[in-house]
Amino acid sequence: MREAVVLLERDGGVAEITLNRPDKLNAFNVEMHRLLARHLEELEAEEATRVVLLTGAGRGFCAGQDLGDRVMGEEERAPDLGETLETLYNPLIRRLRRLEKPVICAVNGVAAGAGANLALACDIVLAARSASFIQAFCRIGLVPDSGGTWFLPRLVGDARARGLALLGEKLPAEQAASWGLIWRAVPDSELMGEARDLARRLATAPTRGLALIKQALQASWSNDLDAQLDLERDLQREAGRTEDYREGVRAFLDKRQPVFRGR
Ligand code: LHQ
Numbered sequence: 001m002r003e004a005v006v007l008l009e010r011d012g013g014v015a016e017i018t019l020n021r022p023d024k025l026n027a028f029n030v031e032m033h034r035l036l037a038r039h040l041e042e043l044e045a046e047e048a049t050r051v052v053l054l055t056g057a058g059r060g061f062c063a064g065q066d067l068g069d070r071v072m073g074e075e076e077r078a079p080d081l082g083e084t085l086e087t088l089y090n091p092l093i094r095r096l097r098r099l100e101k102p103v104i105c106a107v108n109g110v111a112a113g114a115g116a117n118l119a120l121a122c123d124i125v126l127a128a129r130s131a132s133f134i135q136a137f138c139r140i141g142l143v144p145d146s147g148g149t150w151f152l153p154r155l156v157g158d159a160r161a162r163g164l165a166l167l168g169e170k171l172p173a174e175q176a177a178s179w180g181l182i183w184r185a186v187p188d189s190e191l192m193g194e195a196r197d198l199a200r201r202l203a204t205a206p207t208r209g210l211a212l213i214k215q216a217l218q219a220s221w222s223n224d225l226d227a228q229l230d231l232e233r234d235l236q237r238e239a240g241r242t243e244d245y246r247e248g249v250r251a252f253l254d255k256r257q258p259v260f261r262g263r
Helices: 030-045 081-098 114-120 136-140 148-157 158-167 173-179 188-203 207-220 226-237 243-254
Strands: 004-010 015-021 051-056 060-062 103-107 108-111 124-128 132-134 170-172 184-185
Touching: 004 030, 015 030, 015 188, 030 081, 051 060, 051 136, 051 188, 060 114, 060 170, 081 114, 103 114, 103 188, 114 124, 114 132, 114 148, 124 173, 124 188, 136 158, 148 158, 170 173, 173 184, 184 188, 207 226, 207 243
Parallel strands: 015 051, 051 103, 060 108, 103 124, 108 132, 124 184
Antiparallel strands: 004 015, 132 170
16 A cells, blocks of 8 residues: 555654655645645644654655646646645645744754745754755745745845745745754754754643643734733733642742743
8 A cells, every 4th residue: 555645653653744745855736735735634633642753754845746746737728826825735834823832843954945934934944964955846936835925025124035035945944944044054963853852842832821822922923012902911821820830839939940841
C-alpha cells in the first residue's frame, strides 16, 4: 500500500506532522491539502496534544504548489488560482495562525513558494543550515501567496521583502535567521533533535497561556497601542484564571518545578 502523503505521529503532548511526497520535494497536491487539514482539525480539538511540529520527508521541506497537479489546469481556459487559494491554502494558513497551541516548523530542506510561506505561518521556525527559502512565485508570473506579502515585510522589513519577492532568489537558512525571518538555523544533523526538544519543552508549558500570547501577537499587527493595551488587559484576565497560572505562582513560591496541565 502507498504511504500517506502526510504522516502524523503522536508522542506525549507532541504531534509531529511530516509532509510526505519526497520525490516532489513535498509539493502540495489536493490530497496533501485535504489530509493536512484533517490532521490539523483533529489536533486542534485534542486536549492531550499541546504542540504541533511540522516538517518534510526527504531532502526538501515543501516546494509549494505541485505545478503538475490538475488544479494548475492543462485545459484551454486559465485555471482559477484564486479558487485554489480560497479553498486550500488560505484555510491552512488561517488554521495555523489560529491554532490554540504552538506550532514549530523544522525546515529540513528547500522551502519554495507556498512552502516557504507555510513555514513562516508557524510560530517558531528552525531550519537546517542547508535549507533555504525561495519566494519562487515571481519566477512563474505569480504573486507571493499563503500570507507571503503579509509575513515578509513584517518579518524582514520592506526593502528585503521586495528583494525576496521580486527577485525570487534563494535565501540560505543562516541568512534567513540573521534577517529575522526565522528563529534559528542549526546544523543539519541537529535539526530534528533540537525541534523535538523544543516541542517536548513546549508540551509541558502553560498551553492556554501560550494560546493567548499567540492571539495577542497576531492582533498587534492591526491594533494601535490603546487597543493592544485593552486586549492585553482582557487576555491577562483570562490567563490569570487558568490553573496553570496558579500552579506557576505556587511552584515559584515553593521553589520547585511547576507541573502545567495546559488549562
Ligand atoms: C516539483 C515542484 C513543484 C511539482 C519540485 N511541483 N514538482 C498556489 C495556488 C495555486 C497555484 C499556484 O501556486 C500556488 C503557490 C505556489 O506555491 S507557486 C510556486 C510553486 N513552486 C515553485 O515554483 C517551485 C518549483 N521548484 C523549484 O523551483 C525547484 O524544484 C526548487 C528550487 C524548489 C528545488 O530545486 P532542486 O533542488 O534543483 O530540485 P529539482 O528542481 O530537481 O526538483 C526535484 C523534483 O521535484 C523534480 O522532479 P523530477 O521528477 O525531475 O526528479 C521536480 O520536478 C520536482 N518538483 N518542485 N512545485
